[in-house]
Amino acid sequence: MCGIFCYIGMQDAVALVMDGLKKLEYRGYDSAGIAINNNGILIHKRQGKLEALSSSVPPAFRGSKVAIGHTRWATHGSPNIVNAHPHVSADGKIAMVHNGIIENYETFRSSFGETDIQCEGETDSEVLVKYIALQYQEPFQNLEEVVAKVLSEVQGSYSLVIMEESKPHKIIAARRGSPLVVGRSDDGYYLASDILPILPHTRKVVYLEDGEIVVIENNQLQIFDFSYQQKQAEFQYLNIDLHSADKTGYKHYMLKEIHEQPKALRRGHGQQMSNDNLLPELQPFMETISKAGRIIILGCGTSWHAGLVAEYVIEKLCRVPVEVEYASEFRYRDPVIYADDVIVALSQSGETADTLVALEEAKKHGALLYGVVNVPTSSIARLVDVYSNIFAGPEISVASTKAFICQLNALYLFAIKLGKYNGNLSPDYSLSVLKELRQVPDILKNYLSYIVYRIKNIAMIYSHVNHTLFLGRGLQFPIALEGALKLKEVSYIHAEGYPAAEMKHGPIALIEKGWPVIIIALKSDPHYKKVLSNIEEIKARGGSVIGIISEGDESIKDNVENWIEIPRISFLLSPMFTVIPMQLLAYYIGLHKGCDIDKPRNLAKSVTVE
Ligand code: F6R
Numbered sequence: 308m309c310g311i312f313c314y315i316g317m318q319d320a321v322a323l324v325m326d327g328l329k330k331l332e333y334r335g336y337d338s339a340g341i342a343i344n345n346n347g348i349l350i351h352k353r354q355g356k357l358e359a360l361s362s363s364v365p366p367a368f369r370g371s372k373v374a375i376g377h378t379r380w381a382t383h384g385s386p387n388i389v390n391a392h393p394h395v396s397a398d399g400k401i402a403m404v405h406n407g408i409i410e411n412y413e414t415f416r417s418s419f420g421e422t423d424i425q426c427e428g429e430t431d432s433e434v435l436v437k438y439i440a441l442q443y444q445e446p447f448q449n450l451e452e453v454v455a456k457v458l459s460e461v462q463g464s465y466s467l468v469i470m471e472e473s474k475p476h477k478i479i480a481a482r483r484g485s486p487l488v489v490g491r492s493d494d495g496y497y498l499a500s501d502i503l504p505i506l507p508h509t510r511k512v513v514y515l516e517d518g519e520i521v522v523i524e525n526n527q528l529q530i531f532d533f534s535y536q537q538k539q540a541e542f543q544y545l546n547i548d549l550h551s552a553d554k555t556g557y558k559h560y561m562l563k564e565i566h567e568q569p570k571a572l573r574r575g576h577g578q579q580m581s582n583d584n585l586l587p588e589l590q591p592f593m594e595t596i597s598k599a600g601r602i603i604i605l606g607c608g609t610s611w612h613a614g615l616v617a618e619y620v621i622e623k624l625c626r627v628p629v630e631v632e633y634a635s636e637f638r639y640r641d642p643v644i645y646a647d648d649v650i651v652a653l654s655q656s657g658e659t660a661d662t663l664v665a666l667e668e669a670k671k672h673g674a675l676l677y678g679v680v681n682v683p684t685s686s687i688a689r690l691v692d693v694y695s696n697i698f699a700g701p702e703i704s705v706a707s708t709k710a711f712i713c714q715l716n717a718l719y720l721f722a723i724k725l726g727k728y729n730g731n732l733s734p735d736y737s738l739s740v741l742k743e744l745r746q747v748p749d750i751l752k753n754y755l756s757y758i759v760y761r762i763k764n765i766a767m768i769y770s771h772v773n774h775t776l777f778l779g780r781g782l783q784f785p786i787a788l789e790g791a792l793k794l795k796e797v798s799y800i801h802a803e804g805y806p807a808a809e810m811k812h813g814p815i816a817l818i819e820k821g822w823p824v825i826i827i828a829l830k831s832d833p834h835y836k837k838v839l840s841n842i843e844e845i846k847a848r849g850g851s852v853i854g855i856i857s858e859g860d861e862s863i864k865d866n867v868e869n870w871i872e873i874p875r876i877s878f879l880l881s882p883m884f885t886v887i888p889m890q891l892l893a894y895y896i897g898l899h900k901g902c903d904i905d906k907p908r909n910l911a912k913s914v915t916v917e
Pocket of ligand 1: 658793
């Protein structure tokens, strides 16, 4: 949700910033811009993807040792060149890039009334930088003091970086609610919305906390709070693996990440299942977790779907009531939260604003907060009492795939650990589930090697459709939702996910001749026969059924128009396999339609605004 990358130091800042922004493009890609300060502030912006910006940088930008860059996902104002960042003060002497939302920007704008300050665009960011410049007068000695004062008045969430024309060796940055990392290397300082683009340059970083301002001037770094009190800067050395963030020969990140799933799971198993001490980080909290009256799972989008699978699994293996909530809904309905609740936040990025604010609300009630994240340095990981890393490695494709399966893996382990701890799960049964879970990466690798060809063909048949219905029962219902979400995101085909049995309560009215329905019908499902009846109901109305079926289930093949088998696996673990055809169907249908798969329209990877 907007990416910021800035550099100040001894190297060619523009090249570094372009490279950094490229790695942040997943956060937004409707427009981009850069500002330098080389004997004066110069701004260059373009509508559209970063390529449009990087291929048109004017020669005057070369040689600057300081630059601030931005790739945008529009919140206020349409995605055009005027609204693109950086924004500047009325006299053009202060430039700013911003990620987030300034909720009370109208209040600031109203103070322009007596002045001749005009905003060219519609963004809250432009208002903010113009307001900061307006306040920059006696008795303030320097810009950071003004920034501190103004930010203490701002409502909303943001990270921002500011440059001042008269101070070419200085950069000021601040955050509240949106991430900002500062890296220090021998040649200078890097500031970014995410650690990924900083890692190739340095592992020495400081994560700005909410309410902090950092000032980098003449190669010195100082941190202040919004009362302009100086704080100790605490750099940490990140000992994290830089997993490959390249496409490594795949046409798209989405396809690469789908094929990476066995490897990602194996990596997780290595860390989370050593000596059968599952998720060892949870050990000190098990007494509290086992006494929980309720587990509340929070997440958005695909992470919410992983939570729905976990609801079935945890209730089955642990007999503890589980509620799964959209984080965005939970936060604002004055939820009832007890101190003995355990709140589980699922988030690939660990930065999703809806999930973060929901957690902040839960924290006030004293519940234990457990995060399941893919980014251990993220805001959610830092907010919760304990977190588990899902070890998916960087997920670049906007449509989430490998994070989902790795979330499931961590949640299965959580359920097994808790079920054993609270005595609901016999040692034999837990061992058998673990044994099967350990086999998943190999079975999945083999499955991916032969199923792609079949799915490509089916995708060709259905790529012209305008509407689809995805159905699944019980554990497969969240997979139906995930299938519909993936298809919508990647191919822009209208898709709805429903519990199979719920179809007769309304959606069946949609079905007419040729209407495609993707239905998960596994022989291992205790309600298999009921799903078969649902298939008959669809066929009776002319629907075209694509069955996601169990390997070796020959009889069902005559009852469906097309089928995709999944390998033999227990029903409990089957979501890790039924989701694969969903991901691949969406990918190949999107590909066939010529969609921009890794950067679907209107979307951004990390949604850091509410
Ligand atoms: C779907 C997708 C989104 C995310 C959602 C939550 O493919 O990627 O629906 O799942 O925005 O993001 P995280 O998990 O980072 O909190």
